[in-house]
Amino acid sequence: MAIFNVHVIIENKPGISDPEGETILNDLVLKGTHSAISKIKTAKMLKFTIKEKDKKSAQTRVKEICDELRIYNPMVSKITIDVFDS
């Protein structure tokens, strides 16, 4: 068994408006000189620390927890899971 850091990013599915990201883009970034930026999306990240036998098991286990406890609402959100060695 080893310790892994698992990052879960929760963000709106494509097509669902993200007014916070739009405000950061339009009212902050684009009001400066950063015209190369075309999109900003906000998301929430949860960092899990987990003891598991390997990276794949750590990812599977965290995904199961997210689904079981409805850590994200599948009607509007999707998650991306990244696993790192601690």
Next chain:
Amino acid sequence: MKIGVIVFPGSNCDRDMYHVLTDVFKLDAEYFWHEKGLPKNIDAVILPGGFSYGDRLRSGAIAAHSPIIKDVKKMAEKGIPILGVCNGFQILVEAGLLPGALLKNTSLNFMCKWTSLIVENNKTPFTNKLKLHQKIPIPIANGEGRYYVDDETLKKLKKKNQIVFRYSEVVNGSSDRIAGVCNEDGNVVGMMPHPERAAESEINPIDNKPSSLIFESLLTTIGVKN
């Protein structure tokens, strides 16, 4: 006849709801802390507004796993009337008892204002005294009140007559101006606006009668009044 008012850590409209039920409509109501179970002799359950668990993770997401929710689900299956107001609506959605999601208002503001609802379904336990398309002047007070459903779910809601209230104008970017929905059986209703803040003439500058009818509907449903 007893109405259960569930109290979560962070509920703040529980006393307003209890006051309206007991002082205004002379109902027997009782508070139930979220860690306790609900007794079997409860005739209706209300999940009041507030900020359960400080809206951590997202509104209603943590309270949806409180021990009492198991009993709420059992009662929902039995057909007992269940109403969720504001955060109570968010909790019912997160518990999977109602479809959809509640997102941040498009304005990104906490919105506290009077608005107007249109009754779209007057067959539920909380709307049977209202007329179809009747207008209800009522306040909203929320930051995450933008009801969202995908197109497929929206079609299903329309087909099964699950849209209970719509805003009469665009308020916060909700899908199809939806302000309240019910489950397929119609006994579980959730709404973002606050009927308990609009059912008395002293605190309703427009017309308290329509919001009163939400509670009168419940009285009729549970057999206290014809």
